[in-house]
Amino acid sequence: MLSQKTIDIVKSTAPVLEVKGTEITSVFYKNMFASHPELLDIFNHANQKKGRQQTALANTVYAAAKHIDQLEALLPAVKQIAHKHRSLGIKPEHYPIVGEHLLGAIKEVLGDAATDEIIGAWADAYGVIAGVFIDVEEQMYVEAESKEAGFRDFKPFVVAKKVKESDVITSFYLKPQDGEKVPAFNPGQYISVRVTIPGQKNTHIRQYSLSGAYKEEYFRISVKKEEEVDPNGIVSVFLHEKVQEGSVVEVSAPAGDFFLNQENKEGKVALISGGVGITPMMSMLETIAEETPQRPAAFIHASKNEGVQAFRKDIDGLMDKLENGEACYILENPSNVSLCHFSGYVNKEILSTYVDSETECYVCGPAPFMKAVIMTLKEIGLPEDKINFEFFGPAMDLSTVDEKEKVKAQ
Template identity: 55%
Template structure:
């Protein structure tokens, strides 16, 4: 338990963290990887190079300082991060390393403003915060290992089938190499894949949503090939999966994780909205609803650049064709001539508020969405304008958490 004086010192640093948080976390990661290069086998290098991880950590530190006397307030965020830590293999012994490095970064960036009193207060506060994470993650590790078909660490899976779903997305059907049972999962969860790529010094770990309903003998992930773009390098893992992983090859998976899950207890209508490869957790949810909850009213909305890159469309349309309770709508930013000739889409351009009002049958529903960050900002803003209660809005970021302030632009 922190003393009141320590709490007040931490709270007094909130404005400083708001201003210098990203500078602190940038320096933190530089120091961390210089002193402990083995941790490069855990962290996503692409998120580091793009600055997303630094921003996410800065936001987490800021929130922890702001609510240091009410850490239960940020428990949902703690659980979300803890799921990722468990899936990556972050352990209790990593926390002292992180704490020492964070204090060193604070001292370097703030200089004389980081007094001994402030650093001592942060050392105590970090200890409290770390204990919360360690406790939550310990329970997750235990549950992951002890559940039926569960395991600890990474388990060998064999690629049973590889299916090209669009010009940029391919599905991988994975079964355990040992022939044993696999852990159940909730629709919306993900698995981590640990991969050693020839020519790469470090191991790479990436998280991919499970794109089919639970209860199967396999896990399916549907991966977008991330080619290089201006200012953005190619995705090393996604390109390797597309180009080099074939039938019979072995991939190492952690057990399913994630807080973005379908509420199975809610009997109200469901609206699933996705952009690009963000449809993968939505298809898992749709398949589960169609198989196990056929009475629920479901609206599935997907935005893509055009039909060439629209994955899993046939599967969704087949599901929708079997039930009057399910409606599916496609929005194409730049449809091809073939898309136009075949009337393959319902809206040209981007998803907007008027169109959402037209296709969503009721606002008394649970809303789930996922996609690129600008897309998610637009959807979130539209749902706010529609008056959807915050408790009925659920979303997932691919990669480090961001914020969903209204966007000035949208992407498919």
């Protein structure tokens, strides 16, 4: 339990953390990786290079300072981060390392303004916050392990099948090497894939949405091949070009708090995606078709062109199984306009055709696409509790996304 004095001191640092947060977290990661290079086996190097991880942590630290007297307000964010941590293999022994270097970074950036009293208060606060994360994550580890066919950490899986879905997306069917079943998951969740790439000093972990309904024999992920110059490209290019049927990769148990609400079996749902954001939507759509085909469902997908659009035949086949299903394909630059319902970008006219104020919406895609869709859904009159969305990578503040890019589908 934190003393009132500690709470007051930590809250008093919120304004400076709002301004200096990203500078502090950038110093934090630099110093921590210099002292503990083994942690580079866990952290996503691409998010580090793009600055997304630093910004996400800065936002978390600022929120912790602002709400240190009401930590329950942070619980939704804690659970979302904890899902990521559990799927990456973050353990209790990592938290003291993080605490040491976070406090050191605060002192380094703020200098004399970070008095011993402030550092002491933050040390106490960090201990409480870390304890919350450790407890929540341990519950998640136990839950993952206790499921039928569940497991706690990474487990070797064999690539049983590799299927090209579009010019840029390939699906990988992953079966447990030990011949066991795979644990059940909620449609929309993801797994972590850990690979060792020749010539790379560290292992690399990426999180990929499960792109099909639950099948006890395998997981399916569908990976977009990024450009090699993109930091994310190192893993996706390796998977596309080097990982073949019969290859072995390490996989975590499914995780994530973005998934289809299956309790509502009658209310209309809209699955809205841009680019590779289609992957969790495929899991949701297939689940609806198999388990609640009476549920009204709209599947709205935006792509640059026909070549990069994945799963068209699969979606049309699933629509045939639904009693009241609608598919809408939007292509930014179609070579043949007859192959899409709309050309250009997602807009209010399109969304209003398929969504009303009672529709439960799920949104996934590039941040500019999500910002455009979420803003438009709110304009239509959809309440916030009807809008569910998923970031690929660390959470972002959508208000910071470039307005000039906001309508792009991918």
